[in-house]
Amino acid sequence: MPVAPRKQGAPQRVCDYIDNTTASWKEDKLEEFFLPMDVEVIKGIPLCTRRQEDFWAWQFEKTGVFTVRSAYRNLVRVRRTRGDWLENRVAASSSAEEGKDWSKLWKTAIPSKVRVFLWRLAHCSLPTGDVRHHRHMATSAACSVCGQEDSWRHSLVECAMSRCVWALSNPTIVEHICISTEPAARQWLFSMMRTMEHDDFIRLVVTLWAIWHARRKAIHEDIYQSPQATHQFIESFLHDLSLSEKPRATVVAKVHPPVAPRWIPPPQNQSKVNTDGAVAKISNRGAVAAVCHFHAGVYLSSLAVVFEGITHPGCLEAMACREALALTADLGVEGVMVASDCMEVIQGLKGNNMGLFSHVLKEIKTSAEQRGAPGRPNKLRRYNSLRMRIGKLIRMNLLAVADNVPHAVHVQLECPCAGEEGLLGRLHRLVRDPHQR
Incomplete structure (x- = not known):
């Protein structure tokens, strides 16, 4: 459903927005009464060239039968797309590009527990101070380690505990992190993946995961690790990860003789x-x-x-x-x-x-x-x-x-x-x- 009409007096019937002579949408009317994000969706609906009887169908399943799974996925997609558009967040409205980013992120050579951590980070579901305060699970949004206002960026990058770990890491990666000021965790993560080398990106996400793990130990179990211990754990984890990677086999391309193009004819007199x-x-x-x-x-x-x-x-x-x-x-x-x-x-x-x-x-x-x-x-x-x-x-x-x-x-x-x-x-x-x- 559209977000809201741009002005009063919008036609109430779908046929009023269709040009019957060309079987196409009347773009001037769509742009007059709907927001640009809704116009783009409406123009993507194919039209028939002849009159047909109406019938019920659920377009988000190939069978046309309603399912809770498809409804949930559609609601999440619409909510994210409209929120990104209304808040003027760049590139988040492109579902195709975001799908490629998710696919690339999910194929990164890291253990599944690190992938789950990245998924939670991208969806702002890590229990940082601001998230817990927003969900009425904490009286304030203060960081449990340093007392400042908490967020995903503060917990993983700006907190005193996190800065001590980053000080021992690769300076090039640290400089790259400091340059980016993207406030949204998902877009920040995708931008890091696009602009960094594969090995540097793996080191980045493993360091983020190790810092979060060390914070949880300190907050909930009163077990404090020194920055040097966390750094050694990261190096050991990356070393074991490199040993576990299977060597890529060299694929020799087969040379096939060129095949003459041919057209397969239909039966006689057709x-x-x-x-x-x-x-x-x-x-x-x-x-x-x-x-x-x-x-x-x-x-x-x-x-x-x-x-x-x-x-x-x-x-x-x-x-x-x-x-x-x-x-x-x-x-x-x-x-x-x-x-x-x-x-x-x-x-x-x-x-x-x-x-x-x-x-x-x-x-x-x-x-x-x-x-x-x-x-x-x-x-x-x-x-x-x-x-x-x-x-x-x-x-x-x-x-x-x-x-x-x-x-x-x-x-x-x-x-x-x-x-x-x-x-x-x-x-x-x-x-x-x-x-x-």
């Missing part, structure tokens, strides 16, 4: 449409492409469509299949075979996928049934050279797509048997120059 979808690397948009050939390899037609705001790979693959059926309907082609390399779409069309793009799959089935065609793309070609090269071309072109690229671009070749290279070259020139027809 047409085949190869489809693919791609996501832009530097902008919030996606694109789909479809190329139609007759059984003898005769080129019939093709199209490429750019969708603003849609970046879900499976959704784009499904929309590519839908555009393929629309292309063959415009051509009046009978006996159509649609080829896709997305297993999620194939299984969704065979079964009952009720996830994010379930209405797109339902539209494909309805369109196929009305035309008397098979109800799903019934060929899964993972190594189709033409499809793979078209997808690669789209990914390259999306980096240079101008804002005035038309919503749908139809490519017609004068020589129907010119081959794949002619089609790829034509698509390449067309995306660079949208006015070239």
Whole structure:
């Protein structure tokens, strides 16, 4: 649900925000009544090109069935994203980038107990003085060691007990820590991981974990370790960790003879449409492409469509299949075979996928049934050279797509048997120059 409308008098029906002539969102109305963070989410919802009956579906599960797990994960994600946006925290709103950081952090060569400590640090769940005071578990937020106001940074970096340990550590790491002033523990941890060497980052997190362990011993068990003892423990732990690492085996790449690209033809007197979808690397948009050939390899037609705001790979693959059926309907082609390399779409069309793009799959089935065609793309070609090269071309072109690229671009070749290279070259020139027809 949106956070709040920007002004009063917002339309109450979803159809008021949809342009029925182009089956797209009215961006001017969305920007008028919703906050930018909500506009981005709404634009990522794919729309149908024909009227369908409404149906219930839970988009956060592929089965469409509500689960407490998916609801909890969605609430946590929405809460974090909106909080980061409202507090103007940089880079935290990018879920894709943050997911990569978490994946990289979780693959760091450290024991699981240190990973759990880092997870608690990133989620501000370490029982520091300010956290305990905020949760009404302590009368004040003072540090139990030095008496100053406590926080994650104070406990691990700025406290007198922590500074004595850092004084014995690598000066380069200490200088790097002092330069960073990021107040959020999660973003500070990710920034350290991005800007430090792998070995230095391991030393950093092990030192943080050892300092926290020494503090717990001092506060709860009255066992005080000298900074030299903590430093020796860190060095011994890192030494044992280096010995436990398995040596990496040298992998010798096998040289395979080049395979001539080939196109797998459909049955006699049928047409085949190869489809693919791609996501832009530097902008919030996606694109789909479809190329139609007759059984003898005769080129019939093709199209490429750019969708603003849609970046879900499976959704784009499904929309590519839908555009393929629309292309063959415009051509009046009978006996159509649609080829896709997305297993999620194939299984969704065979079964009952009720996830994010379930209405797109339902539209494909309805369109196929009305035309008397098979109800799903019934060929899964993972190594189709033409499809793979078209997808690669789209990914390259999306980096240079101008804002005035038309919503749908139809490519017609004068020589129907010119081959794949002619089609790829034509698509390449067309995306660079949208006015070239």
